[in-house]
Amino acid sequence: MATKKTLGGGTPLTKNSHLYLVDGSAYLFRAYHALPPLTRKSDGLPVGAVSGFCNMLQKLVLASKERGDRDAPTHFAVIFDAKGDTFRNEIYSDYKANRDAPPEDMVPQFPLVRDATRAFSLPSIEMTGFEADDLIATYAKQAATLGAEVTIVSSDKDLMQLVDDKIEMLDPMKDKVIDSDGVVEKFGVTPDKVVEVQALAGDSSDNVPGVPGIGIKTAALLINEFGDLENLLANAESIKQKKRRENLIEFAEQARISRRLVLLDQDVPVDVPLDDMAVVEPDAKKLIGFLKDMEFNTLTRRMAEMLDADADAIEAAGDHKSEAKPKAAPSVEAGEAGGTPGAMDPAYADNPPIEETEYDCVTTIEALDEWIAEAYATGLIGLDTETTSLDPMSGSLVGISLATKPGRACYIPLTHGMASEGTLALDDPAPEQIPVKDAIARLKPLLEDSGVMKVLQNAKYDLVILKRAGIDVYPIDDTMLISYALDTGLHSHGMDALSQRFLEHTPIPFKEVAGTGKAQITFDKVSLDKATRYAAEDADVTLRLYHVLKPRLVGERMMTVYETLERPMVGVLQQMEMAGIKLDPAILKRMSSDFAQKLAGLEAEIHELAGEEFNIGSPKQLGEILFDKMGIEGGKKTKTGAWGTGADVLETLAAQGHDLPIRVLEWRQLSKLKSTYTDALPDFINEETGRVHTSYSLASTTTGRLSSSDPNLQNIPIRTEEGRKIRTAFVADDGNVLISADYSQIELRVLAHMAGIDTLRQAFADGLDIHAMTASEMFNEPIEGMDPMIRRKAKAINFGIIYGISAFGLANQLSIPRGEAAEYIDKYFERFPGIRAYMDETKAYAREHGFVSTLFGRKTHLPEIASKNGAQRSFTERAAINAPIQGSAADIIRRAMIRMPEALEKAKLPAKMLLQVHDELIFEVPEKQADKTIKVVREVMEGAAAPAVNLSVPLVVDANAALSWAEAH
Known part of the structure; x- marks a missing residue:
C-alpha cells in the first residue's frame, strides 16, 4: 500500500x-x-x-x-x-x-x-x-x-x-x-x-x-x-x-x-x-461511496487507485447515499452514466492509465518482427498512420503505429528526415529507422491477414494512405463509425472527443508536437521521441475506444446498422476517392473570364442604381445605400446597430420589385461561383493523377448523408444556368463517358411509404408527375395544360413539407403573402391527412424515446426535443420529422453503393464509381459499354431497399451517359 x-x-x-x-x-x-x-x-x-x-x-x-x-x-x-x-x-x-x-x-x-x-x-x-x-x-x-x-x-x-x-x-x-x-x-x-x-x-x-x-x-x-x-x-x-x-x-x-x-x-x-x-485529501469512503452511488464506474476505480483506498473502505463505501432525492427520468441509450463503458471487455479495467503508459519506438527489423508476432498472437490491433498532409492522395507516409492491447503500443518511423533531438534542418542526418520497403514488406502480410482485426479511427484516410504504399488492409473496424452508429446526434465522433468522453483522457494535440501557423512543421520533421508518444498514443486510444464502444453495438441493437450501412462504406469510398474525376481547367478558365465580365457589368449597373460607387461586398456600405440613402422600407438592424443585408432581406426587397437588391443578389451569386469554383477548383487537381479527389465524410451529418470536402462537390449550385455550367468542366477521359444515375424524388417516395399516403403511393405506382398530381389535388386544376407556376407551387410544398417548412418560409420561397402560404399548407394536410398524422406520431415518438429511426434502423438522437426553449424545440421537432425520411433515403443510396462494385464486377464491366452527390451517383466507363452499365446501375439502385425493406412505392432512377457531368445529368 x-x-x-x-x-x-x-x-x-x-x-x-x-x-x-x-x-x-x-x-x-x-x-x-x-x-x-x-x-x-x-x-x-x-x-x-x-x-x-x-x-x-x-x-x-x-x-x-x-x-x-x-x-x-x-x-x-x-x-x-x-x-x-x-x-x-x-x-x-x-x-x-x-x-x-x-x-x-x-x-x-x-x-x-x-x-x-x-x-x-x-x-x-x-x-x-x-x-x-x-x-x-x-x-x-x-x-x-x-x-x-x-x-x-x-x-x-x-x-x-x-x-x-x-x-x-x-x-x-x-x-x-x-x-x-x-x-x-x-x-x-x-x-x-x-x-x-x-x-x-x-x-x-x-x-x-x-x-x-x-x-x-x-x-x-x-x-x-x-x-x-x-x-x-x-x-x-x-x-x-x-x-x-x-x-x-x-x-x-x-x-x-x-x-x-x-x-x-x-x-x-x-x-x-x-x-x-485549503485543499485536503478527500475521505476515501465518502467520495468513493458517492461515486458508486452515482454509478460512475470508471471514475470510482480511478479515485480508489488515486486515494490508495483499501478493499474494506471501498466495500463500506457502498452504503453511502447522496442527499438528493432521486427523480425518475427517461433513460437514454447512450451507455452508462458519465460516459463509462457498459458491457466492455472485463480485462480492460486492468490496463494502465494512458498518462502512465510507455510506448516503444521501433527502429530495427528484429524489434518489428517481435511486434508483428505479438499482433498475430492477439488477433486484434489498433492501427494508425502518420503522414505529411491531411490529403491522403498527396500526403506521404511518415510512420505507422500499432497497439496490441490497451497500454501496449509502438511507433514505426519510416521517413523521418532529422536527428532524434529537436527540430533540425532538412540537411541534418536522418535518425535510425527501418528502410520503407523492408518495413512495408514485413507489415503487408499482417495488415492483409483476415485472421487479424485492424481497428482504426476514421479508417478511410489510413486505408488510402496504405493502399498507395501497396497494402490492402483487411479486415477493419472503425471506432468513429461505431460511435456514429451508436450516438448520432449526441456528440461528435472524432478521436479526441471520444477519448475525453469515454476514457476521460485528452490526447496530445498535434500542435504540441508540430507547432502552429507558419511555424508548423510536417510530421517527418518531428523528433522521434515526440513522434513516438503522439503516434503510439493514437493507436492505443483507438484500441481502448474499441473495447468501450464495440460491445455496445449488440446490447443496443445497432450491430446490423454498423455492419451493413457503416463499415462496408469505408472500402467503397476509399476506391471512389482514389479514382477521382477529371477536370478540364481550360473550361473553368474561360468561365472565370466570362464571370469576371458579367460581374463588372453588374457592378456598374449597381453603382448606377445606387447613384454612387461603393463596396458591394461590404454589408455595412450596402445597408447604408439601401436604407439610409435610398430610404427603402423594411430594413432591420442587427444587434451591432448595422443594417441587415443577408440573403433573406435582399430576397424580400427583391420580391417587392426593388431593382438594386435584385442585382446585388445576382452579383453575390456570380461572385461566389467565381471564387469558390471556377477560380479555386483547378488548384485541387492532383499533380500525379491529373484528377480531382474529393474527400467524403461518413460521420458528419445526423441523417447518414455523406458530406464532401476539399473540394466540396455536393454544393455546386444547379438551379441557375451559371451554376449548371460548372459541371461542364467535369469530363470523362478519352474514349470514356460519364454516367449520371439519379433517384427520382426518392424522399417523397419514402414519405409516401412511411406515412402510408395511398394517393401518393398510387401516383408513384402509375408513374404520374407527382407535382402536377399534387397541384391538381390541391387547386382543382386539370393536369393537362397545367400552368407551370401552379406546378411550381405544388413542388415547393411537396419538398417543403418534408423539411417542416413554415408559412413564413413558404411565403418567402413563392413570393406570396404569409396568409396565402398558410392556406396552402392547411389545404395540403387536408388533402393528404396521413402526412399530418405521420408528423404528429413522429414527434410524439421522439419526445418519448429521445430518438427517431430510419427504415433500416439507423438512429438519430434528439436530446433537445423536450427543450424549454421554444425555438430550439421547434427546430428539433422539424429535425425529428425529416431525419427518418432523409435518413432512409441516405441509407438506400448507401446500400446501392455497397452493392455496386460486386454487381459491376459480376457483369464484367470496367466502370468506376467516382462521385456521390446526395441522390446521384457518377460513374466513368468506356463509351461502348455505357448502355450495359446503365442497365446494371439502374437495377442495383432501384432494388437497393430490398430485402430489408419492401417499399410500397417503386424506386425510379434516371440515368444518362455523356462526355461531361452537365450533359449526363
Whole structure:
C-alpha cells in the first residue's frame, strides 16, 4: 500500500498559494448542454451534468496534484448561486426576467453537484441575496491582495472584469486560459473597462438593457475613445452618428443602471474564510461511496487507485447515499452514466492509465518482427498512420503505429528526415529507422491477414494512405463509425472527443508536437521521441475506444446498422476517392473570364442604381445605400446597430420589385461561383493523377448523408444556368463517358411509404408527375395544360413539407403573402391527412424515446426535443420529422453503393464509381459499354431497399451517359 498524500490541507493562504474558484452553477449549465442526457441505470436519475462536474473536480484538484503541476491549487472552493432574488432585482425589477426555467431533467442535478463538491472534501459556498459571481469577486480580490495567484474556473464574460496580473480565468470545457489579452480579444478593451462596455452593450441573457443600437464592438470603440461611461455620456452631444447620439442621450440613465447591474460586488460579507479552502485529501469512503452511488464506474476505480483506498473502505463505501432525492427520468441509450463503458471487455479495467503508459519506438527489423508476432498472437490491433498532409492522395507516409492491447503500443518511423533531438534542418542526418520497403514488406502480410482485426479511427484516410504504399488492409473496424452508429446526434465522433468522453483522457494535440501557423512543421520533421508518444498514443486510444464502444453495438441493437450501412462504406469510398474525376481547367478558365465580365457589368449597373460607387461586398456600405440613402422600407438592424443585408432581406426587397437588391443578389451569386469554383477548383487537381479527389465524410451529418470536402462537390449550385455550367468542366477521359444515375424524388417516395399516403403511393405506382398530381389535388386544376407556376407551387410544398417548412418560409420561397402560404399548407394536410398524422406520431415518438429511426434502423438522437426553449424545440421537432425520411433515403443510396462494385464486377464491366452527390451517383466507363452499365446501375439502385425493406412505392432512377457531368445529368 502506497503512503497517502496530503494535498496541502491546513495551510493558510499566503502569497505562495494558488486559489481556484469554480463557478459551480455556470459550469453545471455548460456541462448539461455539452454532454448527452445520461441517466443512472438503476432508477433513471439524470446524472450527465453531475458526471462532467465530478470529472472536472478530479482533474483540477486531484489529478494536477498527483502530477505535481506547477499551477495545481493549494486552495479551492466551488461557488453556487443561491435561490431567490439578489440585490440586483432591487436595482432593476426585470433583471433576468426573461430567463426560462431550467430543463426538468436538470433540476434534480442541482443538489447532486453540491453533494459531489462535499464528497471531494471541498467547500460548497452560496449566499442568499448575492450571485455566485459576487462571491467569486470578493474571494478573488481578497486572495490577490494577499499576493496569491487566483484562477477562476469559468468562461462567464461577467467575470472577465476581475482579470489582472494575479487573477486569470480557466474555461474547463475548452481547457483554455483567459488572461488580459484574452479579455481584450473578447471585449476590445482591457479588463478594467469591461464593465463600461457591458453597460452600453447590455446583455440579453440577463435582461441587462444597455443602450439600443450599441453592441460590443461599438461600445469598445466608444470607451476606448472617451475612457469611461460617465465621460461618454457627458460628451454624447459630440457623437457624429445621429441615431447613436440620440440613443446615448435618451437612454443615459438606462446605461447607468446597466453598469450597476454588471458591476460585481467585491465586498460581500462572506462567512467562509480563505484559509478554510485549503485543499485536503478527500475521505476515501465518502467520495468513493458517492461515486458508486452515482454509478460512475470508471471514475470510482480511478479515485480508489488515486486515494490508495483499501478493499474494506471501498466495500463500506457502498452504503453511502447522496442527499438528493432521486427523480425518475427517461433513460437514454447512450451507455452508462458519465460516459463509462457498459458491457466492455472485463480485462480492460486492468490496463494502465494512458498518462502512465510507455510506448516503444521501433527502429530495427528484429524489434518489428517481435511486434508483428505479438499482433498475430492477439488477433486484434489498433492501427494508425502518420503522414505529411491531411490529403491522403498527396500526403506521404511518415510512420505507422500499432497497439496490441490497451497500454501496449509502438511507433514505426519510416521517413523521418532529422536527428532524434529537436527540430533540425532538412540537411541534418536522418535518425535510425527501418528502410520503407523492408518495413512495408514485413507489415503487408499482417495488415492483409483476415485472421487479424485492424481497428482504426476514421479508417478511410489510413486505408488510402496504405493502399498507395501497396497494402490492402483487411479486415477493419472503425471506432468513429461505431460511435456514429451508436450516438448520432449526441456528440461528435472524432478521436479526441471520444477519448475525453469515454476514457476521460485528452490526447496530445498535434500542435504540441508540430507547432502552429507558419511555424508548423510536417510530421517527418518531428523528433522521434515526440513522434513516438503522439503516434503510439493514437493507436492505443483507438484500441481502448474499441473495447468501450464495440460491445455496445449488440446490447443496443445497432450491430446490423454498423455492419451493413457503416463499415462496408469505408472500402467503397476509399476506391471512389482514389479514382477521382477529371477536370478540364481550360473550361473553368474561360468561365472565370466570362464571370469576371458579367460581374463588372453588374457592378456598374449597381453603382448606377445606387447613384454612387461603393463596396458591394461590404454589408455595412450596402445597408447604408439601401436604407439610409435610398430610404427603402423594411430594413432591420442587427444587434451591432448595422443594417441587415443577408440573403433573406435582399430576397424580400427583391420580391417587392426593388431593382438594386435584385442585382446585388445576382452579383453575390456570380461572385461566389467565381471564387469558390471556377477560380479555386483547378488548384485541387492532383499533380500525379491529373484528377480531382474529393474527400467524403461518413460521420458528419445526423441523417447518414455523406458530406464532401476539399473540394466540396455536393454544393455546386444547379438551379441557375451559371451554376449548371460548372459541371461542364467535369469530363470523362478519352474514349470514356460519364454516367449520371439519379433517384427520382426518392424522399417523397419514402414519405409516401412511411406515412402510408395511398394517393401518393398510387401516383408513384402509375408513374404520374407527382407535382402536377399534387397541384391538381390541391387547386382543382386539370393536369393537362397545367400552368407551370401552379406546378411550381405544388413542388415547393411537396419538398417543403418534408423539411417542416413554415408559412413564413413558404411565403418567402413563392413570393406570396404569409396568409396565402398558410392556406396552402392547411389545404395540403387536408388533402393528404396521413402526412399530418405521420408528423404528429413522429414527434410524439421522439419526445418519448429521445430518438427517431430510419427504415433500416439507423438512429438519430434528439436530446433537445423536450427543450424549454421554444425555438430550439421547434427546430428539433422539424429535425425529428425529416431525419427518418432523409435518413432512409441516405441509407438506400448507401446500400446501392455497397452493392455496386460486386454487381459491376459480376457483369464484367470496367466502370468506376467516382462521385456521390446526395441522390446521384457518377460513374466513368468506356463509351461502348455505357448502355450495359446503365442497365446494371439502374437495377442495383432501384432494388437497393430490398430485402430489408419492401417499399410500397417503386424506386425510379434516371440515368444518362455523356462526355461531361452537365450533359449526363
